Amino acid sequence: MVGRKLLGAALGALLLGTVSASADTIKIGIIGPFSGPFALQGKNFQAGVEAFMALNGKSVKGHDVEIIYRDLPAANPAQSRALAQELVVKDKVQYLGGVYFTPDAMAITPLLKQANTPLVIFNAATSAIMNTSPLVVRTSFTTAQTTTPLGKVAFDRGIKKVISVVSDYGPGVDAEVAFKKAFEAAGGQVVEAVRMPLNTNDFSPIMQRIRDSKADAVFAFLPSGPTTLGFVKAYNDTGVRQAGVKFLAPGDLTQESDLPALGDGAVGLLTSFHYAVSHDSPENKTFVEAAAKAIGSPEQLSFPSVGAYDGMHVIYKMIEATDGKQDAEKAVNAVKGLTWTSPRGPVGIDPETRHLTQNIYLREVAKDAAGKSYNKEIQTFANQKDPGLAAP
Numbered sequence: 406m407v408g409r410k411l412l413g414a415a416l417g418a419l420l421l422g423t424v425s426a427s428a429d430t431i432k433i434g435i436i437g438p439f440s441g442p443f444a445l446q447g448k449n450f451q452a453g454v455e456a457f458m459a460l461n462g463k464s465v466k467g468h469d470v471e472i473i474y475r476d477l478p479a480a481n482p483a484q485s486r487a488l489a490q491e492l493v494v495k496d497k498v499q500y501l502g503g504v505y506f507t508p509d510a511m512a513i514t515p516l517l518k519q520a521n522t523p524l525v526i527f528n529a530a531t532s533a534i535m536n537t538s539p540l541v542v543r544t545s546f547t548t549a550q551t552t553t554p555l556g557k558v559a560f561d562r563g564i565k566k567v568i569s570v571v572s573d574y575g576p577g578v579d580a581e582v583a584f585k586k587a588f589e590a591a592g593g594q595v596v597e598a599v600r601m602p603l604n605t606n607d608f609s610p611i612m613q614r615i616r617d618s619k620a621d622a623v624f625a626f627l628p629s630g631p632t633t634l635g636f637v638k639a640y641n642d643t644g645v646r647q648a649g650v651k652f653l654a655p656g657d658l659t660q661e662s663d664l665p666a667l668g669d670g671a672v673g674l675l676t677s678f679h680y681a682v683s684h685d686s687p688e689n690k691t692f693v694e695a696a697a698k699a700i701g702s703p704e705q706l707s708f709p710s711v712g713a714y715d716g717m718h719v720i721y722k723m724i725e726a727t728d729g730k731q732d733a734e735k736a737v738n739a740v741k742g743l744t745w746t747s748p749r750g751p752v753g754i755d756p757e758t759r760h761l762t763q764n765i766y767l768r769e770v771a772k773d774a775a776g777k778s779y780n781k782e783i784q785t786f787a788n789q790k791d792p793g794l795a796a797p
Contacts (some may be wrong), residue, residue: 434492441478453713456695485509507575514538527712531575532793545712548580549793556587573600580626608639622651629657641670681780692748
């Protein structure tokens with residue numbers, strides 16, 4: 406309680422000095438995993454930010470933009486909250502961005518109103534985050550949004566019975582619910598639903614449960630990173646694929662940076678997602694060139710980069726609308742209904758939910774002429790809102 410009172414006093418003093426003053430430098434605090442097992446995802450955040458600034462400049466309406474990065478190596482809500490407090494009080498940022506894991510976003514949102522600071526989420530993918538504060542905008546996706554089209558696709562491809570295997574946290578539960586709803590509405594049956602602890606890394610017992618279920622396919626969701634790589638490798642190495650069990654998942658499980666390690670074992674895997682590095686558009690070609698330069702190795706480029714890139718587009722529009730003044734409500738209101746052409750395709754901020762409306766693509770891992778694996782887009786589901794927020 407004492408800490409909360411001290412925070413309130415510090416924020417109050419800060420706001421008295423900044424709420425009506427125009428700043429010469431606008432500071433943006435980015436929280437993400439820049440070290441540890443998920444460091445590649447943080448590097449993609451940074452690549453997206455740097456690509457946007459390289460292509461659009463480092464100032465808005467005469468205000469210089471400064472980025473301050475804070476490292477959160479793994480999901481840690483208490484540390485996430487502390488980092489956000491430090492960025493607002495000590496570093497005096499006017500905007501917060503980034504956040505890879507849902508629990509970390511949930512820990513930050515209670516601070517936003519008092520801090521008079523918007524949060525633009527580059528990744529965290531649980532629908533419910535948007536209900537925790539009116540000052541949150543999301544430029545990534547939700548697992549409900551990326552998963553829902555896959556349910557009908559599975560049934561249309563002759564799959565009648567599925568076992569669902571997800572990580573037991575917000576996005577995993579969202580993915581499980583969304584797939585089950587869509588698949589069963591199409592006429593299929595989810596014969597078993599398995600929720601794994603978030604830190605699971607031994608998937609052999611899970612693979613045995615998949616085989617024992619006699620399902621036609623497994624639907625899987627895990628947070629992208631080492632765990633998804635381990636899960637897909639186990640699917641191949643334990644004979645589940647060879648037994649004829651098909652693989653369905655959101656695109657987290659075949660992110661481009663994992664494809665070289667998966668090798669031929671990834672070919673043919675079916676996923677649905679909002680972005681592939683291979684997306685064929687002029688905007689994406691420009692983005693990939695800039696982001697690959699920023700990250701240093703094109704093979705490391707993955708989907709969090711486009712969430713960060715579009716997140717910076719939204720923050721720049723907020724800065725423009727407020728002319729450098731710290732006014733979180735005005736900033737957020739200014740981007741409700743905003744539309745633009747992203748590297749991923751046409752997108753827009755839903756004015757009701759503040760979540761991104763976007764295309765979702767069905768993809769299959771394929772080989773290009775040089776023998777390199779990539780996510781080949783084979784079907785488009787246009788203008789998808791977040792089903793997790795659309796339902797009452």
